[in-house]
Amino acid sequence: PSVQDCTICMERLSAPSGYKGPQPAVKPDLVGKLVKCGHVFHLHCLVAMYNNGNKDGSLQCPTCKTIYGVKTGTQPPGKMEYHIIPHALPGHSDCKTIRIIYNIPPGVQGPEHPNPGKSFTARGFPRHCYLPDSEKGRKVLKLLLVAWDRRLIFAIGTSSTTGESDTVIWNEIHHKTEFGSNLTGHGYPDINYLDNVLAELAAQGITEESLAQEKD
Ligand SMILES: [Zn+2]
Ligand SMILES: [Zn+2]
Incomplete structure (x- = not known):
């Protein structure tokens, strides 16, 4: 993919999100940049990706794997x-x-x-x-x-x-x-x-x- 593509849905960032699953409330044409690594995606795609994950309070950049927020797991008490x-x-x-x-x-x-x-x-x-x-x-x-x-x-x-x-x-x-x-x-x-x-x-x-x- 070129830098103008969203690597979550593979559509151009100048076009609306091509995400096909359950639609988050965010408008499909908005674009957002992750602050630490600078990678750009449709906001719609980022929210959909978060909703499809284990919703642990963190988000990982799908391009470079930089983690945002604190990732937590589901380890039982001990x-x-x-x-x-x-x-x-x-x-x-x-x-x-x-x-x-x-x-x-x-x-x-x-x-x-x-x-x-x-x-x-x-x-x-x-x-x-x-x-x-x-x-x-x-x-x-x-x-x-x-x-x-x-x-x-x-x-x-x-x-x-x-x-x-x-x-x-x-x-x-x-x-x-x-x-x-x-x-x-x-x-x-x-x-x-x-x-x-x-x-x-x-x-x-x-x-x-x-x-x-x-x-x-
Ligand atoms: Zn996208
Ligand atoms: Zn990144």
Whole structure:
């Protein structure tokens, strides 16, 4: 598409929105520019896109993925704790280890979940996860704590390993659940893990830079 096209409906910005779904109240010929990235769309298309999403208070630019607002998820209630254990992870022999413990009990799904009113299961809790207690590992921990508060670590859905539906599942931010070995692929050593998880957190709108901006 050229810069004069709306990449949501693929029509020219000089023409009205070509969005065919349920029509939002905004006039179809209005055009709006996103302030941070400068990409331009029909306002009608942006509102329709928001209405078709999970309406979590945030909007992601479909062109460059910049996130506007604070993205929140649908993680059910529970507890996140962490402490330092005096052992090194494979590949991180120069530091101790941060152990994160997630605990989510089973319960009943809320209106934001796939089957409101139906119960959900929570398998394998408490779940233990590991990070090196290095500068980068502590940075990841700090951002994971934000992700937890924003309900982005877990979701309710269908388990890709067991096929069970209406159960608590991980939500797009990978964790290392194996401590001294790497039999499952969810262990150490994994030299790219910290960078990968930082990228996954950034995709959810969580970076040190964005946290600093929100405090202003
Ligand atoms: Zn459009
Ligand atoms: Zn953009």
